[in-house]
Amino acid sequence: xxxxxxxxxxxxxxxxxxxxxxxxxxxxxxxxxxxxxxxxxxxxxxxxxxxxxxxxxxxxxxxxxxxxxxxxxxxxxxxxxxxxxxxxxxxxxxxxxxxxxxx
Numbered sequence: 001x002x003x004x005x006x007x008x009x010x011x012x013x014x015x016x017x018x019x020x021x022x023x024x025x026x027x028x029x030x031x032x033x034x035x036x037x038x039x040x041x042x043x044x045x046x047x048x049x050x051x052x053x054x055x056x057x058x059x060x061x062x063x064x065x066x067x068x069x070x071x072x073x074x075x076x077x078x079x080x081x082x083x084x085x086x087x088x089x090x091x092x093x094x095x096x097x098x099x100x101x102x103x
Contacts, residue, residue, distance in 0.1 A: 004028060016042050023100070034098040043091040048082050050102050055079040058097030064089045 010025040014035060021044060023037025039061070054063075060075040068085045074080055076097075081090050090096075 004034075007085040016046075017042065020044060023098075033102060037100070039090065039092050039096045039098070041092050041094060043089065044088065045087055045089050046082075047087045048084055052082045053079050053101040054082065055099045055101065056096065057096045057099060061076060061096045062091045 003027060006029045008027040010027070014023045014025065014037070015021075019040075020042040021037060021039045023035040026034050026036055054074075056074050056076050056078050057073070058076050060073060062071045062073050063080055064071045065080075065082060071091070072080070
């Protein structure tokens with residue numbers, strides 16, 4: 001799917017790591033919340049509360065989930081799962097555009 005129709009968008013951006021990651025919360029008609037954002041070239045560590053699916057829609061990244069020793073590369077069209085109450089490291093050499101699906 002290349003777009004979401006009939007949504008509400010929270011106007012205030014979510015800005016992390018001094019602007020290296022910026023996203024907006026999108027609320028679908030059924031109440032489901034997602035974030036749509038961009039991570040600029042950087043190496044960052046994110047903590048999760050709820051489980052997440054990170055769907056790449058542009059660019060690429062390398063990811064290492066908490067407890068894993070290997071980095072895995074993800075490109076546009078690929079996604080990775082992050083358990084709840086966990087963390088992941090992400091490294092981007094180019095802007096990485098994503099949709100984060102919660103739950």
